[in-house]
Amino acid sequence: MKIKKLSIHGFKSFVDKVTLNFPAGTSGIIGPNGCGKSNIVDSIRWVLGEQNARHLRGKHMEDIIFTGSDGRKPLGMAEVVLTFSNEHGLAPASFANFSEIEISRRLYRSGESEYYINKVQSRLRDIVDLFTDTGIGTRAYSIIEQGQVGWLISAKPEERRTVFEEAAGINKFKHKKETALRRLESTRDNLTRVSDIISEVKRQLNSLNRQAKKAERYKVLRDELKSLELLLSSLEYTRMKQELSTLAKRIEAVKDEEISLSTMATAKEELSEELKVEYLGVEGEYKAVRERIFELERRIQDEERKSALANMRIDELKRTEERLLAEIDELTKTREAASAGLEGLVSSLSALGSEIEASSALLSENSAALDAISRDLRGKEEAQSGLKADSLKISTRFSDIRHSIQNCLREEDDSRGCEARARTELENISAALASKEEPIQALQERITGAQEQKEALDAELGFVRERLASLDAERGAKNDELLVARKEYARASAMLATLEEMERNFESIKGGAKAIMQRSEKAGVYGLIADCMETNPGYEKAVEAVLADKLQYVLVESSKEGIEAIEYLKAKGAGRGSFVPVNDARPVASPVLADSGAFQGSRPLSSEIKIKEGYEPIVSCLLGDVFLADNIEAAFTAWKDSGGFRTFVTPDGETIDAQGVITGGSALSDSGILQRRGEIKKVRSEASRLEGSIASMEGGLKTVEETIQSTKAHLDSLREKLHRAEIEKVNLSSELKRGEDDLERLRRNRETFTAECAQAAARLAGIADKKAALSVEREGLEKALAEKEEAIALLSNEISALAGRKDELSNIVTEVRVKLASSRERLEALKREIAEKERSVEETGRKIETRGADIEKGRAEIAEKESGLAELKDALNGLLSGIDGIRKEETQKAETLESINSQIKAAEHELKELKGRYSELQELKGDLTIETKEMELAISNLNDRLTEKYSTSVEEYAPAEGEAAPQIEALEEQRTDLREKITSLGDVSLSALEEYNELETRHQFLLDQQADLTKSVESLHTAIQRINRTTREKFRSTFDEINAKFQETFPRFFNGGRAELRLTEEGDILEAGVEIAAQPPGKRLQNITLLSGGEKALTATALIFAIFLIKPSPFCILDEVDAPLDDANIDRFNLFVKDMSKISQFLLITHNKKTMEMADTLYGITMQEPGVSKVLSLRL
Structure with missing residues (x-):
């Protein structure tokens, strides 16, 4: 069945x-x-x-339905016609002989819908059945949308199962099972109803056998039950009063x-506040100790800096000492050289003269330069010392x-932490306030509503009670009317039965006529004259008076049957009889009157008689000349007026015959044939009327009973509702x-935390100002310290250069002086050579002594500095020792704070527990209050119920104080026994026992129905089990086959990997349901919901x-199923579609x-006109 x-x-x-x-193959849209x-897909689905x-x-x-566009008007109808080819006869059996199957659907804007199969109007059910288990349908796998691919992945396992059910072809079994289940449910309902009816009929049957003695017994038991229920109610009242006292x-x-x-809780709160105050005091002491520690740390740093400067000075003096020692060594060598070169100086006396002049000039120049450098060096060293002192002060302040900071x-x-905590608390409190204010307002409105509802319920309760009393009175009146009507009906029914029995037994029929009518063989006998007419009510006496015994004439077919009947009477000795041959009857010959109205208002008697068809001649013979007058006087007048040729009769049976004989008076019996039949008709009509009245009364009584029951149910x-409303209130x-209470507590907390936020904000503002000032000062100090350190470094470089230059000049001056002294000595005389040499040696010795003095001075300063370092070390050790003690004090304070904080937490914890217990008590008190209200x-x-039921109060029957209460269990058993006895009596009514046989027959009929229904239930159970067995087998088989194929298609789409289908409940x-597990290449086996979007699409497609x-x-x-696929997967997808198109027809959107290239036929959809789709086709 391809499209x-x-x-x-x-x-x-x-x-x-x-x-x-x-066409067959693949078509693209x-x-x-x-x-x-x-x-297009929607139209096919529709x-x-x-x-x-x-x-x-x-x-x-x-x-x-097309709703219109800018250039088009809306349409009033939508129609879609779908034609399938059925060349291979694969359609269901009823359509297998058709080469094409056409289904169509129309929808009118009025909402009317029409379905057609091959242009024959059908039902939706017919179309659904046509495609059941074929894979075609609105929910089948023959129509796959992009969203449905996603649905196949994201659907629950139980929802995904529907696709497999369609593939397994078990939907028709499911439909059969649903139908069987509906039939089973219906049959069970019918069986229940029949069983209920049987029980009711059986109860009625049992009831009818013992109805005579029930009424008195019922009254006695009812009175006993009333007394017992009043006693039990009083005991229940006493018990509830005691429970009420216990609750109080x-x-x-x-x-x-x-x-x-x-x-x-108040004591704990006070203790907590005291601990918090103590905590604040210790916290202040702790902060003071921390300040002392900071001060000592600062002093320690100062002492450490002083020690560093002293060590730097000592190092400098030691370097100077080393330099002076080197100079002494050099002077010593010079002196030794001078002594050794004395002889050479004498020989070079003349040369030394000029050398002395040159050396003197050089000595003056170098000495002046040395003095200037020494002065400059001392000034720079003093400036450097000053800068270092300033730098030390700046570092200390920094x-x-x-x-x-x-x-x-x-x-x-x-402070920020305090503020943040306070603000957080404020936000929480604000949120809590906001969340509580609206519910509180809602609660107030609900309380108002509950009060209004309670008042309305109280009013309605009073109205319903009045209504129930009115209905009870109406029920009593209707019961009385029904009883009277049933008595009248019984009397009418008995009279009717008697009259009908007399009619059947031909009572009042005399002699031979009765014998003929009671004979079993009645061939040719049509009945009596009385049987061929029906008299209008009130005229039976008139007809009987005129016809008299003629009413008992027997109607026979012909004179032959009449003669045979006479022979029968003779043979049986059954009396005489008169017989009227119907075929031989003819009208009586009588004078024809021009105007019957001339008889003083009389009329033909036949005008008050209905004659059976075919018997008009006979009645005409008998009554053709009989007229009816209103009374005897009118009859006599009319008789005279007629000339004495007619018979006249009155409704009372008074007659004047043609001979003028007047007959009248009172008869000994009123039970003539026609009168009895009139009586039967009248009684039957009365019985029918009474039966209708009884049915109407019973319906009315039933309606009243139902109204009373519904009113009682409404009252309950x-x-x-009133009880629930009071409890709810x-x-x-x-x-x-x-x-x-919570709202008030939250408001107090809000005020507290608002104050805390303000205090924290003030502290933060002060800290910010102080921090800003300190930051400015720190920046200035940083800049000044850098300038000082830069100046110190510059002076250090200059001092180093000047010291080197001074040393050089000092050496030059010394050498020149030595040479000059030596030359002068040689110049004076050789005599003074030793003296000069000794003087030169002395001069050198003095220099050595000077250098030695400088060394001693430096060493003394080193000793002084080292002594100062020792003092600084002692002071530093003292400071360190002091700070250790203070730190111990800090630790003690911290431990004290921790201890106090623990006590605060413990107190708050205990306070929280107390409050929790207090809340529990409040809830308990609320619950007890509710229980008290419920008990009240x-x-x-209880009082209202007794007042309503027995018009008495429970307090009147409450046992006196001190009086021993009877055993409630025994009373309950006694009440149960009484109720069972009353229940066992059934409905105490005055219904007649003649209903028993009818009920017995009906009971047997119902038992037969019950047996048939039971067999039907068993048969349906068997059918459902057979359907379940078949469904299981087909689903399991198809599931296993699809699972095997899925394990083949999945690797083809993914170029590897594996996948499988699993059932969620093997039991x-x-x-x-059906779960999908997939393992793309290089990944672990996992649930499909964990895959990527493309992997999900490929898995679903597979x-x-x-x-x-x-x-x-x-x-x-397939509606855009290929949208999420990349080029490589598109190729694999198209290859699959190409292969599958050999067995199935594919429509691809x-x-x-x-x-598009893979499709055999392409349909292009365009919208050249806004809102209107057009179709273009292309055969590839």
Whole structure:
């Protein structure tokens, strides 16, 4: 059954009728977005019977009818015709002989819908049955949309199962099972009803046998039950009163415990506040200790800096000492050289003269330069010392500022933390307030509504009670009327039976006529003269008076039958009889009157008689000359007027015959044939009327009973509603009180945290100002310190250069002086050579001594510095020792703070537990209050119930104080026994026992019906089991086959990997869902929902083709299924479609060029005119 042709007219955007012919193979439908491609799929889905407008992308089914455009008017009808080819006769048996099958559907804007199969109007059910288990349908796998691919992946396992059921072909079995289940349910309902009716009929049968003695017994038992129920109610009243007292005591105990807990909570709150105050004091001490620690750390840093400077000076002095020692060594060598070169100086006396002059000049120059450098060097060293002292002061202040800023940052963090916590609490409180204010308002409104509802229920309860009393009175009146009517009906029925029995036995028929009529063989006998006429009511006496014994004449077919009847009477000795041959009868000859009205208002007697057809001649013979007058006087007048040739009769049976004989008076019996038949007719009419009245009365009584029952049910419902309304009001009031308490607590907390936020903000502002000032000062100090350090470094370089130059000049001056002294000595005389040499040696010695003094001076300064370092070390050790003690004190303070904080937490924890217990007590008190209200309401309801039922109060029957209460269990058993006895009596009524036989016959008929229904239930059970067995087998077989094919198609789409299908519940395959597990190449086996979008699409496509390989549908419509696939997967997809097109017809809606190239036929959908789709075709 492949699609041959599709015609669309007025469906969505296809306003003009279009026809698409689909050959075998693959057809593609292409076009831009929004042109109406998917409307083709929707039209096919619609004509196949889709009933959900949302599945057709609409809201209402009328949305599919073309709604009009700028240039087109709306249409009033949509029609789709789908033609299938059936060349191979694969359609269902009823359509197997058709080469084509055409289904069509029309929808009018009025909402009317029509379905046709081969142009014959059909039902939707017929179309659905036509495609059941073929893979074709609105939910079958023959129509696959892009969204349906996603649905196949994301659907629940139980929803995914439907695709496999369609492939397994078990839908028809499911439909059969549903039908069987409906029939089973219906049969069970019928069986239940029949069983109920049987029980009722059986109860009536039993009731009819013992109805005579029930009434008195019922009255006695009813009175006993009333007394017993009053006693039990009084005991129940006493018990509830005691429970009410117990609840009151419990409430008082809860209130006492609330007061105790409140006192304990107040004490805990005071303790917590005291601990918090103590915590704040210790916290202040802790901060003071922390400040002392910071001060000591600063002093330690100062001492460490001083020690560093002293060490630097010592190093400098030691370097100077090394330099002076080197100079001493050099001078010593010079002195030794001078002593050794004395002889050479004497010989070179003349040369030394000029050398002395030159050396003197050089000595003066170098000495002046040396003095200037020494002065400059001393000035720079003094400036460097000053800069270092300034730098030390700046560093000290910079350290102080850094510590102050750190303190500010810590204080700022603490303040921000406090502010953040406070703001968080404020937000929580605001949110809590906002969340509670609206519910509280709602609670107030609900309480008002509950009060109004209670008042309305109270009013309605009073009205219903009055209504129930009125209905009870009406029921009593109707029962009395019904009893009277039943008595009258029974009397009429008995009279009717008697009269009919007399009629059947031919009572009042005399002699031979009776014998003939009672004879079993009545061939040729038609009945009596009385049988061929029917007299109008009131004229029976008149006819009987005229005809008299003639009414008992026997009507026979002919004179032959009359003679035979006479012979029979003779033979049997059964008396005499008169016989009227019907075929030989003729009208009586009598004078014809011109105007019967001349008889003074009389009229023919036959005018008050209805004559059976065919018997007119006989009646004419008998009554042709008989006239009817109103009374005897009128009759006599009319007789005289007639000339004495007519018989006249009155309704009372008074007659004047043609001879003028007047007959009248009172008869000994009124039971003539016609009168009895009139009486039968009258009594039958009366009985029928009474039967109708009884039925009407019974219906009215039943209606009243039903109204009473519904009113009682309504009364009970109102009482229950009133009870619930009162309970709800109490609950709402308790809940409102708790909500208002919470609201007040939240408002107090909001004020507290608002103050905390303000304090934290003020602290933060002060800290910010202080931090800003310190930051400015720190920047200035940083800049000054850098400048100082730069100047110190510059001076250090200059001092180093000057010291080197000074050393060089000092060496030059020394050498020149030595040479000059040596020359002068040689110049004075050789005599003074030794003296000069000694003087030179002395000069050198003095220099050495000077250098030695400088060394000693430096060493003394080193000793002084080292002594100062020792003092600094001692001071530093003292500071370190002091800070250790203070740190211990800090630790102690911290431990104290931790201890106090633990105590605060413990106190708050205990306070929280106390509050929790207090809340529990409040809830318990609320519950007890509710129980009290419920108990009071129960007492009130008990009193109301007794007042309503017995018109008495329960207090009147309450046992006296001190009186021993009877055993309730025994009384309950006694009441149960009485109720059972009363129930066992059944309905105490005055119904007649003659109904018993009819009920017995009906009972047997119902038993036969019950047996038939039981057999039907068993048969349906067997059929359902057979259907379930077949369904399981077919589903399991198809599932296994699809699973095997899926394991083949999946690797072909993914170039590897594996996949499988699983049932969620192996125990019951009829309810099991289907899960998909997939393992693309390089990944682990996982649930399909964990795959990527493309992998999901490929997996779903592989599953669809696996189903097609097992149960190919005649055609398959794929609506943009290839959209999520890339080029490589498109090639594999197209290859599969190409292979599958050999066995199934494919309609592809696509935007992919490769898919278009693969199609055998292309249909292009365009929208040249806005809102109107057009079709273009191309055969490839």
